[in-house]
Amino acid sequence: MKITELLNIDAIDLQPHVSSKQEAIEHMVDLLDQTGCLNDKEKYKESVLQREQQSTTGIGDGVAIPHGQSEGVAQAALGAMVVKEGLDFQALDGQPTYLFFMIAAPKEAGGVHLQALAKLSTLLMDESFRQALIQAPSKEAFKQLIDEKENEKTEVKQQVHPDVLAVTACPTGIAHTFMAAEALNQAGEKLNISIKVETNGQEGVKNGLTQDDIDHCKAIIVAADKKVEMARFEGENVIQVPVKDGISKAEELVKKAMNQEGVIYHHGQNEKEKINPIRIFYKHLMNGVSHALPFAVAGGVLYGVLHLCQNALANSTLLSVLAMIYQLLMLMIIPVLSGYIADSIADRPAMVSGFMGGLIVCQGMAVNTIPTWNGTFVPSLFVGIIAGFIAGYFSLLLKKLLSYLPSCLKGIEASLLHPVISTGVVMLVMIFLNPYLYYVHNGILNLVYQFEINTPTKILFGAVLGMMMAIDMGGPINKTAYVFGIGMIINHDYTTMAAIMAGGMVPPLVIALTATLKKNKWSGRRKEALMNYINGISFISEGAIPFMQENPQTVLTACCIGAAITGGLSMYFNCGIASPHGGLFLIWMVDYPLQYLISILAGTVIGSLLLLVLKSKKENS
Incomplete structure (x- = not known):
């Protein structure tokens, strides 16, 4: 499927008269409707607006790609619009939007809108291409530019194997795995280095590396905290690191891989791990x-x-x-x-x-x-x-x-x-x-039971466990506390895991609450910060990592104190849970659920206020 096959010349407008986000969406819906691809314009527009309510489709760099999948669409289609003076579309980077594409997909079209979205996002990474589209003198020239760019991309894909391969994996296969994959992909794009990343997540292997990929690559990055299939890399230049390095040191790793600074891998002889x-x-x-x-x-x-x-x-x-x-x-x-x-x-x-x-x-x-x-x-x-x-x-x-x-x-x-x-x-x-x-x-x-008998030591014990969950957010200290909690569940002690899970929920909730309290807190990343409400209630501590990396000392201090307060209160209230995962989705399982929510809320509020104060002091110093 090519973008130009979906883009009707009549659905392109290079001189629209729109002054708001709502007007822009309505105008693009009208453009699509006049091509005959819609059988119910209002129903389709409703699906686009519902998508915007989830999060803005203004992806930044002057681009917006609103889209919807609806019964109101007769056949898949694409519309385009250029606003040369720029428009406030509530983009993720907070900047004006100039270039608009709208995707319409039938209800039963599978992932056609996602395919189009992925292709468009890839093509529009090229700044010179974006500028050429914005300055296109006619609809025909606009469409011709896209056609040439698509052919260029296809030709490159047919001739070039990825220079760098990567595998990411974490113990739970939920957050770190995919965050590392995204960071490595972004690093490859930034450095203009072709890269392919395999994820070993909870649902199994995705985007798997083929033997052809392996035979033609320069090096392979393995960012994993659990076993992955390594025998296939026999004789290849391999860099092995923890999965957190795939998130925080992605550019450095891609550069090292391109320069072949790894070691030649021989199955069963991992020299780097022998000394660690x-x-x-x-x-x-x-x-x-x-x-x-x-x-x-x-x-x-x-x-x-x-x-x-x-x-x-x-x-x-x-x-x-x-x-x-x-x-x-x-x-x-x-x-x-x-x-x-x-x-x-x-x-x-x-x-x-x-x-x-x-x-x-x-x-x-x-x-x-x-x-x-x-x-x-x-x-x-x-x-x-x-x-x-x-x-x-x-x-x-x-x-x-x-x-x-x-x-x-x-x-x-x-x-x-x-x-x-x-x-x-x-x-x-x-x-x-x-x-x-x-x-x-x-x-x-x-x-442990001696700690839990006396109230002061019980609170201290819970505070230490909560802090351990926040101090490296999915790293070895976090996982040590987590494994300990699973062991206590097996021994029918459920208060320990409750404190651990509550403490692990606090860091992403702190990030989300600070974004709510102070809109400019995260420099144009407010939408991403607010998504941490979902990470928090899902017990995915790793959602706070990208924000912690911006200011490690301040963010880590606030999150650790908030998590410690939550863990201590959870133990004080004798809250307990028999499941080692699930977050607040399993609140119905918790002993003393109201007190459990109070514990989490207290740690989140105190951690958020502390983060705002520390951040303000640092900026004024």
Whole structure:
């Protein structure tokens, strides 16, 4: 589909008489209507206005692309308009808009309007092209410029492979993954370097790198905090960094990749991570957490349902079945966690022993006692993590030892010898270590319970957890608190996770509230800042990162204090939640929901006011 195929010459106006955003929209709807592409002009205009209510389509740089998908559209079409003196279209950058395109798409047209929107956005990144359109002497010249630009783009795509490839991935696959991808794409555009970014998000791999891409690229950036498929990069120049660097250091990474400043990757020999044990530990742990998290969330929601219906539990077959499913889901968390930690360390051969190590932890098996799990024994996330690392590193050692086997036995190495030997050894080791590891586990639990018994220490404990969630917004400290909270859920302590989740909601809410209180607070990025209301109630702390980078010390101080207040109040009110994700969408599951909302509101308001004061002092100093 080409832009010029959608753009009718009669739907172009280079000298419109409009003086407001409303008039501009109505005039462009009229332009489209006179081409016969609309069967209900008012219904289509309503869809355009509804889209504008969500957020402005004035994308900045003097361009606006209002659009709508409606039953009032008979066939997909495009209109265009130039206002040479500029018009206030409430653009994201706060500047006047000169160039307007309006997209009309039928209700059942799939993503045709999104395709057109993506193509237009790409073409209009070129400032000289935008200026040429604004100065076009006639409708025919206007359309001809677009046709030439489209052909130019098509020709380049057919001849050139991306110079730089990238992969982004974070443990939850929600925010960091896509923020890093966007930052890398923007860096490539700014530096005029062709780039393709694969995302390993919650819905799986998107925009996957092909072998042809890999064979023709200069270098590959892997910005990931969990395991991604690396064997395909054998012999390529690779730069491996945490996913947060993909967000904050995107331009630097793209430049390094273009200059081939990475290392030649050999699968199983990651030189950079060998000298950074904390980084490699974190990566393996997060790979386990990312796979175990859906079990914890599903189990938590089921617990909420059962808790609400506890009076009917004994008399309901359905609720009894749900209770059994809940127990199975919670039981699966630790084997999945340990299995995927082992998989991250030593690939697929380690998964069997990792899963078995986790199951032994869940069963509480020890050298002198082998009990049957009956719902009263409480498994330990801490011990499960250790089981995963033992299984993974023993599998690495075993792989090295089995490499000396004669070639005639290589066929049974992966299918028989490795899983049998690794599983047997890990089982014996964990049965022996379990009692000692549980002493440590019980010591940690007793310490936590001591904190929670006394009000002053309980408030302090909640404040520390809340601050940990804000201090690096999705980084290692944040994830340490988060994993700890999941472990406490498994041990039926739900107040800890409530404080953690509440603290994690505060940073984006602080950003959004400051944008509400002071309209010019974020220098033309107010709309983006206001979107953090959604990030906040969704428990996506990462939404605050772009704003924190503008002024790290001030923003971080305000967010950390706000999150600490929220975490402390949540613990003080004994709020609890059994799910490790969901934010305020799961408020119905929270113990003392009103107090929970008060805690979040208090931290958000105090953090926002503090941010405004600190920002003002810094600007006046």
